[in-house]
Amino acid sequence: MGVFSRFTDIINSNINSLLDKAEDPEKMVRLIIQEMEDTLVEVRSTSAKTLADKKELARQAEKFENDANQWQDKAELALNKGREDLARSALVEKKKCSENAEALRDELSHVDEHITKLQDEISQLQDKLADAKARQKAIIMREKTASSRLKVKRNIDSDKVNDALSRFDSYERKIDGIEAQVEAYDLGSKSLSDEIAELENDENIEDELAKLKAKMKPEKKSK
Structure with a gap:
C-alpha cells in the first residue's frame, strides 16, 4: 500500500x-x-x-x-x-x-x-x-x-418587480389620459396666430380663384 x-x-x-x-x-x-x-x-x-x-x-x-x-x-x-x-x-x-x-x-x-x-x-x-x-x-x-x-x-x-412594472403601465395610462384631456381643451379654441394664418390662407385661395377666372374668360369668347 x-x-x-x-x-x-x-x-x-x-x-x-x-x-x-x-x-x-x-x-x-x-x-x-x-x-x-x-x-x-x-x-x-x-x-x-x-x-x-x-x-x-x-x-x-x-x-x-x-x-x-x-x-x-x-x-x-x-x-x-x-x-x-x-x-x-x-x-x-x-x-x-x-x-x-x-x-x-x-x-x-x-x-x-x-x-x-x-x-x-x-x-x-x-x-x-x-x-x-x-x-x-x-x-x-x-x-x-x-x-x-x-x-x-x-x-x-420576482413578484415585486412584476408589480412595479404593472404600476409603471398604470402610470403611463394615467398620463396618457391627462394628455388627452389637455388636447381636448385645445380643440375649438384658436389662438390669434391661428386666426391670422387662416385669413392668409383664405386670401391666397381667393387670389388663386381670381386668376383661374381670368384664365377661363378668353376661352369662352373664342367659342
Whole structure:
C-alpha cells in the first residue's frame, strides 16, 4: 500500500469527477488542495527519513564488509603462525560479518524500491496539485458569476418587480389620459396666430380663384 493510503481516491481519480459530485465545488477544490499540500509535507518528511535510514544502512553494511576483510586477514595470519584453531575462529567471525553485510544489502535494495515508488507517488500528487490550483481560480469565478446570474434571474421573476412594472403601465395610462384631456381643451379654441394664418390662407385661395377666372374668360369668347 502506498504512503498516501488515505489519499488514493485523489491520486487515482480525475479531479473533474470529484468536483462534479461535490455540492460546493469551490469548497471542495480548497479541501483537495489543502489535503494535497498536507500530504506532500508528510511525504517529504517520510522521504527525508527514508533517505537518512538508507545512508545508515549503507554505513552498517560497509562496516560489516570491512570487518569481514579484517577477519580474513586475521585468519591468514593465524594460519601462517601455525594456529589453525585461531584461523578457524577468525573465519567463523568473517562469515557472520559477511552474512550481516549481505542482509543489509538486501534491505537496501528494498529501500531503493520504496524510494522509487515514493518519488513516483510524489510526482503524481504534484501533478494533481498543479491541476487543482490551475482550476481553482476559474472555478471560483464561475461560481460567483453563476450566483450573480441566479440573483438577477430571481429578481426578474420576482413578484415585486412584476408589480412595479404593472404600476409603471398604470402610470403611463394615467398620463396618457391627462394628455388627452389637455388636447381636448385645445380643440375649438384658436389662438390669434391661428386666426391670422387662416385669413392668409383664405386670401391666397381667393387670389388663386381670381386668376383661374381670368384664365377661363378668353376661352369662352373664342367659342
